[in-house]
Amino acid sequence: MFSDFTAAELTAIFAMQGFAGLILFAVFVLMALGLAIIFGQMKVINMAHGEFMILGAYVTYLTSNAFAQHLPDIFGYYFLFAMVLAFLAAAALGALVEWGMIRFLYHRPLDTLLATWGLSLVMQQSYRSLFGAREVGVVIPDWLRGSYKITDMVEVPISGLFVMAVALAATVIVGLLMYRSRWGKQVRAVVQDRPMAGAVGINTARVDRMTFALGCGIAGIAGSAFTMISSTGPSSGQAYIVDTFLVVVFGGATSLMGTVASAFTISQSQSMLEFFIGGSMAKVMTLLAVVIILMFRPQGLFTLKVRR
Amino acid sequence: MPFNSFRDFMSRQDVLAFAVLAVLLIVILPLTLDVMRLNQAGKFLAFGFVAIGLVLCWGYGGILSLGQGVFYGLGGYAMAMFLKLEASTPENTSIQSTPGIPDFMDWNRITELPWFWVPFESFTLSLIAIVVVPSIFAYLIGVAMFKRRVSGVYFAIITQSIAAIMTILIIGQQGFTGGVNGITDLRTLLGWDINTDFADYVLYFVCVALLFVCLFIGQFILKSKVGRVLVAMRGSEDRVRFSGYDVANFKIFVFCTGAAFAGIGGAMFTLQEGFMSPSFVGVVPSIEMVIFCAVGGRLSLVGAVYGALLVNLAKTTFGEAFPELWLFAMGLIFIGVVLGLPNGVAGLYNSYAAGPVDKVLDRLFGSENSDGLKLSQQGATS
Numbered sequence: 001m002f003s004d005f006t007a008a009e010l011t012a013i014f015a016m017q018g019f020a021g022l023i024l025f026a027v028f029v030l031m032a033l034g035l036a037i038i039f040g041q042m043k044v045i046n047m048a049h050g051e052f053m054i055l056g057a058y059v060t061y062l063t064s065n066a067f068a069q070h071l072p073d074i075f076g077y078y079f080l081f082a083m084v085l086a087f088l089a090a091a092a093l094g095a096l097v098e099w100g101m102i103r104f105l106y107h108r109p110l111d112t113l114l115a116t117w118g119l120s121l122v123m124q125q126s127y128r129s130l131f132g133a134r135e136v137g138v139v140i141p142d143w144l145r146g147s148y149k150i151t152d153m154v155e156v157p158i159s160g161l162f163v164m165a166v167a168l169a170a171t172v173i174v175g176l177l178m179y180r181s182r183w184g185k186q187v188r189a190v191v192q193d194r195p196m197a198g199a200v201g202i203n204t205a206r207v208d209r210m211t212f213a214l215g216c217g218i219a220g221i222a223g224s225a226f227t228m229i230s231s232t233g234p235s236s237g238q239a240y241i242v243d244t245f246l247v248v249v250f251g252g253a254t255s256l257m258g259t260v261a262s263a264f265t266i267s268q269s270q271s272m273l274e275f276f277i278g279g280s281m282a283k284v285m286t287l288l289a290v291v292i293i294l295m296f297r298p299q300g301l302f303t304l305k306v307r308r
Numbered sequence: 309m310p311f312n313s314f315r316d317f318m319s320r321q322d323v324l325a326f327a328v329l330a331v332l333l334i335v336i337l338p339l340t341l342d343v344m345r346l347n348q349a350g351k352f353l354a355f356g357f358v359a360i361g362l363v364l365c366w367g368y369g370g371i372l373s374l375g376q377g378v379f380y381g382l383g384g385y386a387m388a389m390f391l392k393l394e395a396s397t398p399e400n401t402s403i404q405s406t407p408g409i410p411d412f413m414d415w416n417r418i419t420e421l422p423w424f425w426v427p428f429e430s431f432t433l434s435l436i437a438i439v440v441v442p443s444i445f446a447y448l449i450g451v452a453m454f455k456r457r458v459s460g461v462y463f464a465i466i467t468q469s470i471a472a473i474m475t476i477l478i479i480g481q482q483g484f485t486g487g488v489n490g491i492t493d494l495r496t497l498l499g500w501d502i503n504t505d506f507a508d509y510v511l512y513f514v515c516v517a518l519l520f521v522c523l524f525i526g527q528f529i530l531k532s533k534v535g536r537v538l539v540a541m542r543g544s545e546d547r548v549r550f551s552g553y554d555v556a557n558f559k560i561f562v563f564c565t566g567a568a569f570a571g572i573g574g575a576m577f578t579l580q581e582g583f584m585s586p587s588f589v590g591v592v593p594s595i596e597m598v599i600f601c602a603v604g605g606r607l608s609l610v611g612a613v614y615g616a617l618l619v620n621l622a623k624t625t626f627g628e629a630f631p632e633l634w635l636f637a638m639g640l641i642f643i644g645v646v647l648g649l650p651n652g653v654a655g656l657y658n659s660y661a662a663g664p665v666d667k668v669l670d671r672l673f674g675s676e677n678s679d680g681l682k683l684s685q686q687g688a689t690s
Contacts, residue, residue, distance in 0.1 A: 039461075045464070045465070104647060109460060110372045110464065111650065113372070114602060115642060115646040117595055118638070118640065118641070118643040118644075118646070122635070122636055124635060125635035125636045128635075129632065241591075242591060246465070246469055278480070280479065280480035281480055283476055284476050284477050284480065287472065288473055291473070294462075294466060295458075296456075298456050298457070
């Protein structure tokens with residue numbers, strides 16, 4: 001499949017596809033981070049994660065409209081407010097869901113999967129009733145438009161760079177929270193040995209709720225960033241959910257580095273293959289490869305020894 | 309014979325449950341529904357096959373598969389491919405540039421029947437494929453996963469991914485599979501028109517008959533030693549393993565059985581619906597199949613059939629009346645069943661109605677307990 005192209009073309013193709021893959025990587029990382037800390041700590045599979053992401057996207061959409069109407073002077077910076085609001089909205093809803101539903105199901109992980117799927121349906125329909133079935137897009141501020149030309153054939157969109165910056169910042173903040181803060185220490189203690197963590201005075205129920213809320217909040221930020229590269233519809237979240245789960249499982253579920261590494265591998269291979277064999281086959285090949293690797297290495301790429 | 313007596317195979321309550329279901333499906337529904345609704349009920353029952361399989365896998369085996377749609381689809385497509393080939397005789401397709409191949413292949417400029425379509429020219433091979441292809445596929449997945457002790461949530465996610473892969477593949481390979489429209493325009497089965505009212509009646513009863521075959525197979529599995537081991541595994545897998553059983557083999561067996569049932573269901577669905585499409589294969593339909601099982605009761609074979617009937621009935625009536633509210637209702641059913649009714653409708657029956665029904669049965673036929681005791685003693689002495 002390479003013989004049809006010259007060396008220069010191939011380099012350009014790989015650079016472009018590689019960059020497209022990097023944007024996909026950023027979205028995967030943002031989506032998977034939240035899922036990974038929830039799954040890693042509580043063994044809860046949150047099927048509604050995509051819908052939390054879409055919540056963030058809709059919050060961004062509303063903020064952009066509100067700024068355009070009431071604060072047109074600082075419209076260029078609405079995005080920063082929107083991200084904070086998206087985080088808060090998704091985190092608040094996450095805490096509510098944990099309190100109202102998830103905490104009754106901790107000893108039945110497979111059932112949380114079904115219950116959160118039900119939640120995702122309810123959320124999807126709520127979006128459809130509130131915002132209509134049509135996809136909505138936000139007005140991208142001027143400073144995020146356009147693209148940056150590296151060579152004649154290679155162009156990078158600035159919005160893509162911005163999404164990557166957001167993903168990087170989110171990863172660093174989550175990393176700091178997990179490995180440098182008191183709360184992170186508590187989370188890691190609960191992951192390693194829940195009864196023992198409780199015995200030394202950690203309020204595990206509170207840690208759970210905070211983790212769930214944080215995970216959902218990050219999904220909200222992911223949704224906010226998502227509006228930069230794509231429009232939002234009520235069921236956009238579902239399109240990403242299978243990939244994101246695979247990213248988390250492939251990465252080893254409890255390791256932050258693993259999640260990032262697996263998001264990188266999956267997004268790059270998908271994006272590279274896309275150019276040569278088309279989008280749907282690229283996706284099939286990538287997912288298939290991941291599933292086959294998982295069959296041989298069910299614990300994922302990176303693992304953490306955990307007492308069960 | 310693995311059972312000492314009939315009682316060991318089916319308790320009186322089981323017999324009653326099977327009999328009530330039989331009366332409902334064989335007598336009441338055909339007498340009260342017009343032919344269109346009956347055909348619809350038949351399609352719901354096709355999902356009942358999957359739900360029965362899920363009772364075995366999930367309820368007893370503890371394996372939650374979110375990819376049952378794949379097996380349903382394999383069975384359904386196997387049937388659809390046979391019917392499509394029958395409908396695409398060279399005479400019927402003479403306007404095509406390549407007569408004798410299905411129309412969608414011609415549209416996609418394929419000039420020869422692909423190799424994996426060739427076996428489906430034979431009716432016998434197609435019937436075998438309906439059961440065997442899903443089983444083999446399930447066997448491969450099962451060996452790869454269970455031998456490596458992948459279970460629980462991981463298994464659920466991987467099967468879900470397989471369902472996603474399958475849909476993308478079917479939609480992407482339009483020329484070989486009919487793409488997103490699926491395989492449509494199916495007319496006859498061995499020359500017999502499947503779209504008449506009479507055919508609908510016949511297919512409905514065939515579906516019910518096969519459903520009962522599957523129910524009895526399921527009952528047999530659950531009451532035999534395999535069922536005991538499954539229940540033990542669900543309780544504590546390690547203990548069973550340490551007692552010398554190969555846990556993986558039992559899981560593979562029950563997963564394959566569930567897949568085979570799903571395949572039969574898919575084939576019956578194709579026959580009654582008149583087409584097969586990827587919309588019955590993917591992630592969403594696969595999870596819906598799990599909810600049929602959850603609503604009916606994950607520990608009750610008969611309950612699963614009711615679950616498939618009830619949820620689909622709600623879906624059609626509710627969906628026709630308030631299409632925008634259906635997703636809400638479906639979501640709330642999911643949450644409500646999981647939080648409030650983990651054992652579904654069958655669980656409700658067991659906790660409220662089973663006692664009184666037992667008393668009535670006692671009055672009619674004498675007490676079962678003393679009876680059962682006597683039988684088991686006989687079994688022990690003989």
